[in-house]
Amino acid sequence: MFADDLCIIAESADELQTAINSLANYCSQNGLRINASKTKCMAFYRGRPPTCSFTLENMPLESVNEFTYLGFQFTTQLSFSAHLLNITTKANSRCATLMTRLPIKDLPLNLALQLFNCYC
Numbered sequence: 001m002f003a004d005d006l007c008i009i010a011e012s013a014d015e016l017q018t019a020i021n022s023l024a025n026y027c028s029q030n031g032l033r034i035n036a037s038k039t040k041c042m043a044f045y046r047g048r049p050p051t052c053s054f055t056l057e058n059m060p061l062e063s064v065n066e067f068t069y070l071g072f073q074f075t076t077q078l079s080f081s082a083h084l085l086n087i088t089t090k091a092n093s094r095c096a097t098l099m100t101r102l103p104i105k106d107l108p109l110n111l112a113l114q115l116f117n118c119y120c
Contacts, residue, residue, distance in 0.1 A: 013052035
């Protein structure tokens with residue numbers, strides 16, 4: 001759990017559906033509401049994708065192949081390629097911003113590195 005985000009991890013589809021049902025029951029008893037339209041499910045696998053679906057109070061939940069949680073990009077096959085591509089794209093963009101807005105080449109190396117570490 002983090003702030004208003006919650007991640008449920010299970011080893012099987014049945015275990016995950018049971019956990020979703022338990023969460024829905026807890027929320028109902030405590031006057032909390034789960035936004036089903038923002039709720040996503042992802043199954044991690046090797047080879048063929050599993051055929052499973054999940055519901056929240058009889059409403060189907062969306063299954064996704066990629067999901068970003070707390071800044072980390074997960075894929076169904078736990079590949080880090082998409083996450084690394086995302087990070088390097090952001091770093092390249094920020095480096096370009098630094099280069100165009102500041103005289104980086106004229107700064108002492110230690111100061112340029114500090115700027116890079118703070119901004120990138």
